Amino acid sequence: MSKHSTDKIPFYRNAKILPALTQAAVLLAIVAGGLLLLWNVKRGMEAQDLDTSFHFLGRPAGFRISEGLPFSPEDSYLKAFGVGLYNTFRATVFGILLATVLGVIAGTARLSSNWLVNRIAFTYIEIIRNTPLLVQLVFWYFAVVLQLPNVRDAITIGPIFFSQRGLAIPALRAPILFWGTCLLGLIASFLIWLWVKRRSVEGERTRLALWLVAANLALFGLIAYLIFRTSLSISLPELGTFRVTGGSTLSPEFTALLAALIFYFGAFIAEVIRGGIMAVPKGQWEAGQALGLHYLEVLRIIILPQALRIIIPPLGNVYLNLTKASSLAVAIGFPDLFGLSVTIGSQSGYSVQVMLMVLASYLLLTLTVAGLMILLNRNVQVKTR
């Protein structure tokens, strides 16, 4: 009797069948639920006479876009979406670069032995991190940028003007081929850097690589300058009565968005950098100094390589958050990817498709940033053979 019962384990207690059964049940529940929801969506769209295709993207948009690439109301929805993507990309790239600069400065200040500098950096970081980014963004736009004097009385710092119309900076006017040559030079420099670094084991050829990169950049710069010498010009902004002429003008919206992103994420980057440098044991400093190295040499040769290994992963997270946070621009009317998509969706009625495109675009953007950070991370991690 007892032998019989051990032979035949009931299926709901069988360790081989049970997991498969559970998984099948979970999958079934999710697929069924998903199909039900999708069916509801489809029925809802049919009730509004909308199809489920993407053909509407070819129709003319019929609205204007205040900045970004040139765009007229006759252009298609797809092009409007592209302009939004471009604006988001622009805000993200400049945001990441400048926030990193501010973050490094504030992080260094936070590590300073100067009490006053240290406290100021601490206050900045705490104030920024304890208030919402959206409140800061709205503050920057309404309470700072739009309250600046009008163009006639613009605040002037050298060739840079701050006014209600945004920020005017000098610009280099050059044909597109000039920029192409410069980009080529940058790529070549990057390849040279990788090539030299790959042939070294523990970074002993850093100085050689730096020289080669500098020489390469100078070479490309000289070539580009010599070829396009005649068509290059520097355009300085000049104050008119109502608007700024010449130079490049950042719109008030873009200025406020950049300021908010830079100051907000700069504080987070400062904390990441401080954490990374503090995480290197104190003995490393002392050992470096005992070897007779100068303070800056200890920092460059011993501390920074170790700190970078700790800093890069959380830094990547901050960059990802910045990329996503650029969508808040919609609150101040900057035509970014999300803002324009809302307009496209409400104007065409095809919100469902547009939102799917938005999801895909943001995933693509964040995956790109994450991928670049993984590459960078691989470059600084300890290399073992």
Add this chain to the structure above:
Amino acid sequence: MTSSGTANRLMRSNRRAAVAWLHSHLFNSHINTVLTLVTVTGLFFVLRSLLLWAFTEAQWSVVPANFRLLMVGTYPIGEMWRIWLGVVGFSLVTGFQWGRARRTRLWVLTTFVVAAAVALLIIHTGTIAGTFGPIAVAAIYLGYLVGWFARPSNVLLVLIWASFFLGFIILLGADLGAGGVSSTLWGGLLLTLLISIVAILASFPLGIVLAIMRTSKLPIVSMLATIYIELIRGVPLLVVLFIAQLFVPLFFPSFFVPKILRAMIGISLFQAAYIAENVRGGLQAVGKGQTEAARGLGLNSFQTLWLIVLPQALRVVIPANVGQFIQLFKETSLVSVVGLTDLLGIGNVIVANPNWSGLYKEIFLTIALIYGFFSYAMSSASYALERRLKTD
């Protein structure tokens, strides 16, 4: 004579200590001296213009004039007693918890509470605040006494909090004969806190379930959780919120889901993915020996998880999760973009009023201060909790 000599010596040693402090903290090298001087000059000008603005130019009267809007939004004045009843209930339960702990020094409590009551009475004599304010203060004492003698268990305390919260939400909107209060009228700080608390309570268990699913040995379960978490973490909250506003009515055409609930669903689903990643870190930090020992004692896999692994894992991730909850609290401000009048949304309404036009700085600084106060309170509470749960 001797006493003045001692005083002199004390002063001199104090002065010497101050000079030594200045020397070591501000002037310990040439670079630092220059840095200090430059910073002091810059700080002087910044602080001067800031103080000049705050005390001469700023029109702070906009804040008291719109105080009710900032606190509860457009909630009807005639129904304010519902919110005040909630405040009384909150005071009662808080006092109850303090009394139960028997640790709070009564005189601190007393001075604080009496000061608050007097202030309320002076400002709001004859108003609803003047009536309910003192009742709320009395409720703290009542709760304190009851808690002191009753000393309820943890479970009971959680139940009391939960029923208070549920009762309050029902009371906010319930139709009591003369019509209810539509949720579209809820706003201000009230709405911000409501959305935050609901989203925290909903996203935490959801995040734990997702983390357990992701670490599961069953490939399909783990894959589904991974897809969900990575998908959510790759898109902005604003997009998720917008999709929740747009898709929830499409998903469930036969139900009416209020805008507030849609926002709560969006934020909870979004934050759950981040909580899940934190909890996963905690789950992985619990040694494998713990699971093996538990199984060796004859616990089944659910008991192992519930009694052994989860308590240890959750303790490890308290700081990370509280950080996430503070983030959530700040990010509730995004609901103002999808048309709710939370604290920030009501701020936008106030500055759009021609009577207060141009007072952006005053309003937005006040709002930032309120957010900052709650964020700071949450992080302090997290430190206290961490200290109490420290086992070693």
